Amino acid sequence: MRRYDDDRRQPSKDAMTTQENGRKRRRGSKGPTITAVARHAGVSAMTVSNVLNNKSFVNPATREVVLEAVKALNYTPNNAARSLAAAKTLRIGLLHRDIDSALLSAMLVGSLRATSRLGVQLVLEIYDSTDPIGSIEKVAENGIDGLLLPPPICELASAAGLPERHDVPMIGLAPGSNLRNMDCVRIDDERASYELTRLLLDMGHRRIAMVTLPTALVAASRLRGYLRALGDAGVVADMDVVWEAPPSFEAGLGLAERVLADTRNFTAVIAGNDDMAAAFVNVALRKKIAVPDALSITGFDDTPIAVKIWPALTTVRQPLALIAEKATERLVAILRDEETEQPPQAIYVDYSMVERQSTGPAPR
Template sequence: MTTAPTGRTRKRATKGATMAAVARLAGVSPMTVSNVINNKVSVQPATREAVLKAIAALDYRPNAAARALASASTLRIGLVHRDEESALLSAMLVGALKATSRLGVQLIIQTYDPATAFDDILRFAATDLDGLLLPPPLCERFSGSGLSARLAIPIVALAPGKALPDMACVRIDDEAASFALTSRLIAHGHRAIAFVLLPDTHVGIARLEGYRRALRTHGLTEDPALVWHARPLFSEGLVLAEAKLVPGVPVSAIMAGNDDMAAAFVNVALRRGMRVPEDISITGFDDSPIAIKIWPTLTTVRQPLAEIAEQATDMLIAMLRNPGADRTVPRFVDFTLIERSSVCDRPAA
């Protein structure tokens, strides 16, 4: 794994961070760093995540990758990410590294600035990449821009909310997942269920439809006032929770857009003397590490991002090795409804 070079000529890596430096930053041994790079199954998930973060932070380039960089015959797959999305990045890296190591392909990672995301992608693609992996929700926005036609390389989208017309994708069925989670809350006796919509995303639209379908299926009427809007960040969850969790709040359950946002709702609810889940039940989405690090632990939907990234990388490499393959066929992976302590039965009125 490495970061993108600035030009199109493939050169050997210059001297930079060492494995020992990565080990010191991650608080592990150099052998553990080696085991992560080589995808040894013996490494604990939390340790793997710490090492991958250190590799990204130090721009560490393993010697094997540096040797591969000099070979024009080595396929080079690019993956873009944002620094703020550490849980998402870690999961994607685990899956993409597993596939590229298994198939003898080089993985190159590059950050992007949300303000210049499209230009960043175009510049990254021009660094002699053979294929590109785009994370959510960036893949949805880039597809809608029409810019993918300017790239001469195949793209695979990770976890978009629907099939995209100009790129293949690997995803869960977000509409079905939201339907299952909403139905479960209804089975627990909840009727006033607030839904947090992720704005300007296909994922948000698909999950909203699942929420609405569950209400219709169970004979409940949607209240538009219970559809709230916020981006899937802890900070924005805090702002929304501060505005909505007021005395006499007319909801018994809240479906947050992701686990970070759900954690923010739990934080504000507890600070305001509300019991979770007795006074208000809260659910997340993704089953990221924070879901089991807070109390109460979160009921959520497990979206297997590492598996999605691995399958997407497999798909992209297969497309490169078989140029005639269909580049727009979506592939689905299973989601899982995870029930924990943040939801309980609602007593009958």
């Protein structure tokens, strides 16, 4: 075993003092962190990062507050860290409340098509239907880069002013009307409802019932189209046959059981979506009401259930997958600063009428 003298192994006192001072200088030279800047400005660290990277979607007032905090703390960004952050994979969240819904399935197909092509990660997030706003805020503050919001949560987020309160870009998917503070991709629901009502009117129907969706801008838009079509045909609207129900098969069953009585005074029903229309067909056939000979029924969206029942549904084909794909492309362009800053835009896609066996001439 080799041995060394103690004086050869121990550093001198002067060397120890020099090393210790060096360590102290290195510790003392550490400046404020991005977390400290965020705390000083009262925002999240992600917001500070967005400002420093000159992201165009940051609220101007927020940008000013962050830059003042940077100046006050004499913060110097770590260029290496910023380069790593710029190279990271973007994470986009798609919020939903029902994994089994046809709407989510279609939108998921479109979003995945775009994210796969653009090299972006798609994250599915479930929101609490009893606290949708709180759910969005939780996701927005948890490191997501952008959000895709389907109906009706996009409409609720817009009304609550979330795009102004969070520097996470949000895009609405298929809202019932344009949103004042976020981009959206949609069809013209009012015109689609008008054309669907005209289709029934042209078949001779004059007593046309309608099912609207609760707390949704789409309900107001489609109701306007329905009322306008009736007015143009000289038909006086009867609001007693305009009902409201959640957009589910179960809700449709409950409503249909109540309104499809022997004394009904309508010959056609425009349901809020295909699931509800399928429920009406189910109850009508069980009550021995012939569809379409005694009662015509229409859906909306043209989801798979529209052709899985008999008679197959007349409906409006809303291209949900295309809507989600275009919304994802738009969101990624914003996040990558490929889009110049501009007011919220509505991107319209085409819809089409699909006439099948659930509608026919009005009974005489």
